[in-house]
Amino acid sequence: MTAEFGVLGAVEAQIAGRSVDLGHARQRSVLAVLLVEAGRPVTIDQLIDRVWGEDAPQRADGALYSYLSRLRRAVAEATEVKIERRSGGYVLTADPQTVDLHSFRRLHTLARSAESDKSAADLITQALGLWRGEPFAGLDTPWLASIRQALLSERFAAELDHNDVLLRLGRHGELLPSLSAAVAESPLDERLAEQMMLALYRSGRQADADEQYRRIRRSLADELGSDPGTGLSRLHERILAADPTLTVAPVETRGPQAPPPARPSVPAQLPADVRAFTGRAREFAALDRSLEPPDGDEPPLTVVLLSGTAGVGKSALAVRWAHRVREAFPDGQLYVNLRGYDSEQPVAVGDALAGFLTALGVGGPEIPPGVEERAGRYRSELTGRRMLVLLDNASSVEQVRPLLPGSGSCLVLITSRDSLPGMVAIHGAERINLDLLPMADAVVLLRRLIGARVDRETSVAEDLAGACARLPLALRIAAELAAVRTDVTLAELVGELGDHRMRLDLLDAGDPRAEVRAVFSWSYQNLPGDAARVFRLLGLHPGDTVHVEAVAALTGTEAGEARRLLGVLVRASLVHVGRGGRYGMHDLLRAYAAELAVRHDSGPDRKAALTRLFDHYLAGAVAAMDTLYPDGTEPDGDPDTARGWIEAERPNLAAACTYGAAHGWHRFAVALAGTMFRYLDAGGPVAEAVAVTASAVSAAVALGDREAQARALSDLGRLHRRQGRLDEAVDTYRRSLALYADLGEHAAEAVALRNLGSVHWRLGNYRQAAENYRRAGERYERLGDAAGQADASVRLGLVDARLGDEEQATKRFASALDLVTRLGDRFSEAYVISLLARLSRRPADLERAATHLEQSLAVMRQAGDRTGEAYVLTDLGVVYARSGRLAEAADHLRNVVVLHRRIGDRASEAEALNDLGQVLLAAGDAADARAQHEQALALAQEIGDRYEQARAHDGIGGPHRELAQQLFAALAVPLP
Template sequence: MVRTYVSRLRKLFEPERRPGRPSGLLVSVGDGYALRNDRISSDLAEFEEALTQAERCRVVGDTTGAVRLLRTVQTAGGGAPLAGVPGPYAESARTELTERRLGALELRLSMELELGRHEAAVPELLALRTAHPLRESVVELLLTALYRCGRQAEALEAYASTRRLLVDELGIEPGPSLRAVHARLLAADPALAGPTLIAPAPDTHTRDSPGAAPPPEPEASLPSRRPGAVSPAQLPADLPLFTGRRAELDTLAALLPEGDGPPGTPVIGVIDGMAGTGKTTLAVHWAHRVAHRFPDGSLYVNLRGYDPQGSRMLPGSAIEMFLVALGMTPQTVPEELDAQSALYRSILADRRFLIVLDNARDAEQVRPLLPGTPGSLVIVTSRRRLGGLVAGHGAHPLTTGLLSPEESRELLDRRLGRARVDAEPEAVAAITELCARLPLALAIVAARTAHRPGFRLADVAQELRDHHGSLDAFVGDDAGTDARAVFSWSYHALSPEAAGLFRRLALHPGPDITTAAATALTGAPRREVRALLSELTGASLLNEHAPGRFVFHDLLRAYAAELAEAEDGESARGATLLRMHDHFLRTAHNASSVLGPFREPIALPPSTTGSEPLRFNDRAQATSWLRTERYVLSAIVEHAAAHGYDEHAWRTAAALDVYFNRLGFWHDLLKINSVALEAARKLGDPLGQAYSLCGLGVAHSQLDHAEPASRCLARALDLFRDAGDPFGQARAHRALAYLANRTDRRPAALDHYAQARALLRAEGDRNGEAGVLNEVAWTWILIGDHAKALDCCREGLALHEEMDDPYGAASTQDTLGYAYHHLGRYAEAIEHFERSVSLFALIGDRYLEADVLRHLSDARRATGDREAAREALRSALALLEELGHPEAEEVASALREPDTDEPVAPKGR
């Protein structure tokens, strides 16, 4: 049968071949047949070759050449691939080829946008969207192109129509990547503006063509720094006493081209080696030496790949930190990793950044953090050799070994003084070898010895020999590379109290620890704990990386954890953890009470540990603590749930909801309440479940997850009803009303607010009732009935003033101003906005003061007083910058925009 088929194929493909002559296409090989590919020409092969060549051009930075190659194939195509070929295999191949063809077309159009050819790309994108209306990647390109053409209204309409189509046809919302582009469009993100136009080169041109010129280099036509772009400078401080590593520095220097221009392609350097060899020190030192070559800024993150608590940083968390550093607000960061990574690469495109990814666990943790376009430099440090980055991304590996004897001596020389080192050369050689020439070990010994100028170096060497042990992380090929003696020697030289604190610090799960938290771990007076922390930092066993904030090197944390396991019993460790969780729960509760003094409290059970929580005099203090402890608090909630402190888990999460919600940390709110809910379920505590579900519902509402938000809040309401908790029911109704307003269900919102008000009135909570009236007023503003909104505001304001609640009064004054603004009564709007600003300033709530100042700016501009409007914005910017709030860049951007004479309405909440 095979012979028959081959014969027929030869006749079909080679009809002119004479009988008896060998085939030039289907040739006999042994007892089979082979197809000579070099004799075949197909549009598929040409298409694949064009894609391959285009990708090569793009890698070397020749985007113009890549676009020209993709134009040589008809990526849009007039008909279906494999037309007329029957069978399921052909149908499957047809689908795959259609998708590849569309992908190639999208790739070319995206590169056209990179080159600034948005005007020419718009007609193609409009046609492509018409042909494939549900293809979100096409809509993303279209939004970007329309925005760059100054057609923002059309871009917004394109998004709105796509969203309607997705909801109507598929019952789904747009994906996170498309939502992120929409958010950037609304925020007028400078990074969305794109590059300067690069004119397309002719499709056909030769060197001898009259007037022909080579295509322009894309990088040469782009600005070195985008106007208005954020330029972070996140590198840690360089080590003043850095010594040695000359060969490694020369190797790293070879990664960059000669001159001051950016690298031609993204350069990735991977510094690997055993723990303690100074990988981070080397990376940071070299980064400081070359940072001037990257004018768009530097990014740094410790990925905590070997954190002994298992809390290594997820790529999504690292990208979120970078995106916020690059000017995005937390609430506009997409949720899914793919969308986060795509947005991150888009912001970095055609810019020149220096990126240090410290302490990576594996290549998978690093890949989402790599830029996708030329110009940036990435330095990765890891204990592992990341072969996946070398093979898959062309990374340049560099392994840091031990210091040479000469470099080790130079290190001791710099830290102890040349005279002392020269006086005992044999002891110096012994210390060097007993420390295995490990930089971290040598630094600890040198710090200890420098504080003991009367010690002979021979005595130091002998003590190292006497306490010779092993540290698993430093096991080498022979006993000379075992450095645990260094850690044990430093540890045993501590006072008993400092040694106890050293062990207890390892039980803390956060990325760093404050003096107050350290005090909670020990139960000792704070003055004594400060002295013990000074002793630990002086012995180089702890680093004070910010005033009052301490961090372990990961190896020292592992060593301290080993000691805690060996020297402290299970009951002692349990008592330490209980004190720690009591401290954070009660401090978070105090902060929440200061931020919402009239809010219904969640009663705490009596403390049995005597742990003294922090107390706050005003909102500024409470907000400052919450801001600096944000990541620690998330880790504390997770740690509590994982180690059996379930009641602490859900109660701490509930205490954080006011702050996390107000400042837009909704992903954090979602995470901690998910953990809290599981903890409350383990306890069988319906009230804990109700509060956790309420927090989850609020987070889902803010993130526009309408269905899960509704489900969580409805279940929370049922649980509050079963528990007979009217305040909890009112809280759930208010959250359901807020969700109804976000989903354009105004009657449902008013109904929920009415039920919440009735519950609070029955309990005599006049202040809570006043808060509901303010929220009802806001609903009437959304409906467009501003007269009813004014009535609700006046009634609520009277209650707030009766209860002497300046916060509620300030919030209601803001709503009054908003209603008057929409009625065109700008003078009255300004009067109420100014009262609100004064009250928030008196309270000390800097964020809400800044928020109302922005409303005041809008009202003043509506009257034509542009200078007063800008002054209000400048005041808001100063407050937001003081807080380090991500909205500061949004206000700064508004100040950079030219004034117009058109009246504006204030932004909604």
């Protein structure tokens, strides 16, 4: 019988037209690996690594043999298909054309060598028609994820080829809808933009083609600070000139033509190519040699280092070469400016890894918290991919080492002012040293940038190049000023430059060749006094970009005046414009501006400027928080506007907080961190919240403010708990508790006791958790705090329920319900009713709980409180499940998992995964249930949550059941 296999979508098999049951996700992952490698042996170790990654169980080989046996039985009817054991491992033998992946590749290859465009179009259409969705849909292993991205890249290449062929055939009209969708998804992709412009132009829409060019030019400037590449710019010029060679007659087509599928995203992070790049032939040749295959048994070259002084053109050369060879890296290009020479804000390795993981398709909450864990996940994501990684402006080996892939399939290109000997000695990097431009090349660059004036003043042009130290960055700035000041001769400009002997050398102190400061000072000296002051003070801003309102606060001017002065700086190429009224500066310019501020503005003036800025940020944060969380009063303002402001300014608020804590604005740091905490805790990035709150702790210590220190420690403990760093949370809460007890702050002490109990609850230390809750309840009772008493009673009831004493739990919940009902606390009332419903057998109790929770859910969603929404959804999902509404329960719990991942609440995510697994099992979906429990187990083991580990083992079943029983027994918890 004939068999057909598919991996370009869900992994599936059909024999004689009938679907084959391929088993659960792990088993299908084994088949997926064999299908990708059809006809080639895969070793046992490779199979285990590709199916489980780093999470392989101790007896993975035994499970693997079981999966292979079941797969053999599943395809036994197809006599031409075999899964055999060979000396090199296991191999699946079948006609490659019965596997959609290999058929796709064959059709695409045939299309590229087709004799006519029509044949090519037909072949690519057939190839793209084999795609049913995302490769290996529903399967999630590091290896499959890496192959998935590689396949999506292949599909994108086929789509681009398809577009080109259809354009040559004159079928531009039918292409417009799919091109429009693809451009909307990837607004910075220049090749797509070229195809869209050409299709628009050939459809008689020249103005729209022009607007498309202007749109991507603006996007490139806003997002990357760069201009369109040569190809795109040249096409635009030809369109404006109505170049007749661009025209092709449209063709008649029979019936509607299905457009190719929308392009999946592939990392393409390279900045735009540099205009008027000149020289460097020797360096290009050396870089090209890095792509040559190694000799003999030598491993491939994986790291190339471009080193040289500041402004010598390392970044420009790296970007130019990367664009030239990007076709050799079909899986994409990653780029990060590490800002290694920024005196205040070099990019942290963890942040760089987080950015790369995001570009590789890893969701934010899935990004591990630690640098080593992120580096491991990053290496796993790159395995099997052919990618170029450009690490720009690195300052040390330590900043680069975690960003190196673990296999030879990728090439890393590093630029640095340091020679980084460790990269050569330890990592086998090929170093290419960049020296100053030869004089002839420097003059050629000036000629290309300035024009005919250089030809009229050739000898002076050499003087100008010498005054710029033949550094490309300085030459470009000088050329820009020369182009603006057309009434001044080059000789006069050289004379002005010669009056300033300063050098901008950043970290390369004393380097006589780094003359960028002279050119920067030349630009600065031509500014009006008020604009010069704005430029200097911008160098003090701790964030990357700044809104005009913040500039007004920093400089003590009105917003309109600040906007006018920023316009002066933009025209002088000292500041670039970003989105939404925001402005930014190149890192060298920022360092230069800060240096000028120290030189020209007194210490009290600089302090006053930053104090105004920080007051502006604190006032804005307070106003936004008062609107979002009005504390029982009508909000003064629009919540959407407030949320938009705080989200846009969040990076600056975080930077200001950490800067303030480190540089003497301690009270500001404490106040801002405390103000932001509720917003960050309600769904903001947990990692960022930790950085801000840790700054508040250090600032409070510096102030000697023990109450502020205790409060910040309490907030930090909560964040550690949500990250799953339970041991750190225990330590932090204990420090907070000791301070509160010593201060006699009994209300805060009660909160700290409750929070400490919550961590012990997660660790499975239920007796210790109950003791903390009991002590908290005693303090609430002495304080007459009914809400606190209710909370303590609920938590003690949860311990009772977990330890199997449902009668005592019911009494505690009923007592708490009486308290919160008298207080009129609707949210707590809904929660306690849901807890009672879980212990009840009466449908009426479940219905009542569902009604209250649905009302709470609507309020949480309206407030934008994602954390509260997740908790209410969890309770609602459990109540629905007990009511027999399993499909609705599963939908709610899936949403809960997504919410906790976005927030970064890993402890709650493990609990939600187990809840979802139980519901799915009750609904009869055993395979998906097991998959959820397996995810929960991995997460619970990582964070040390023993109870959720036990639940996960119990849900997986089989040999895991005994482990579950052992854990439940160790926790003194009855079996569920």
